[in-house]
Amino acid sequence: MLKKSMQRDEILSYLKSVNTHPTAETIYMEVKKAIPDISLATVYRNLKLLSENGEILELTYGSSSSRFDGNTSPHYHFVCEKCKNVYDIMMDLTDELHSMVTREGYLPYGHRLEFFGVCKDCCQKLKA
């Protein structure tokens, strides 16, 4: 069971109050102002709990290490939550998407789009 804790409350309310995307270290520094003897480990533990519960979003590429892409041609990915396979979605929305963010004042070089769900094969199996 998830018990209430002052530390977790403070972390969540800090994250809800800002529109930046702070790192664990930044969150630690900020929350420390309210709870001076909080530890960094507690911050990490609660960030993990909160994102598992869907109350916050962790922005990573899955693992803790960077990933590198040698592919220049535009394509997207579909990650199946059943079979864990990663499928290529051969689609290119570069013009549409980039013109949308360009209108907002950004200069986009590229983008990444990933879908999560169930693939064709696993859909079949679910029906059967």
Add this chain to the structure above:
Amino acid sequence: MLKKSMQRDEILSYLKSVNTHPTAETIYMEVKKAIPDISLATVYRNLKLLSENGEILELTYGSSSSRFDGNTSPHYHFVCEKCKNVYDIMMDLTDELHSMVTREGYLPYGHRLEFFGVCKDCCQKLKA
């Protein structure tokens, strides 16, 4: 100036040959098959060089540490490659995007879209 090196060539050609998005460690293991005494440090150094030169893409959220988002409503991200800030793009293309992949036979639960490029502020600085 950038000198040619067997190690860098091998890393680049490996990355161009796969459609996965390997970590530095994976790249190291693979390139080691061709150049057995390559070191992990060399892999890191060359990955950095190659991505600085735009020959490959590093997929991260800027810093080497995770970032956390208290905003769970549907929105996208813009990662500035200069200042490393992550900006919210308040846009929701769920209906459009999901109907596209549904037509391909997938059953999408969600998706993630992030742009990379240069933000408004850094565009200004580049011009100056």
Add this chain to the structure above:
DNA sequence: CTAGGTGCAAAATGTTTGCACACGA
């Protein structure tokens, strides 16, 4: 020859875990 590249090991960063104690239901 010389600036840049390399391997190695150590250091620097970022994150997780073991443990004993503290706290909320």
Add this chain to the structure above:
DNA sequence: TCGTGTGCAAACATTTTGCACCTAG
């Protein structure tokens, strides 16, 4: 009270750096 949460320090994982040697231009 009992199971969860916490702080601390140590362990781990990932990435960077200092250094002496090597290599392409």
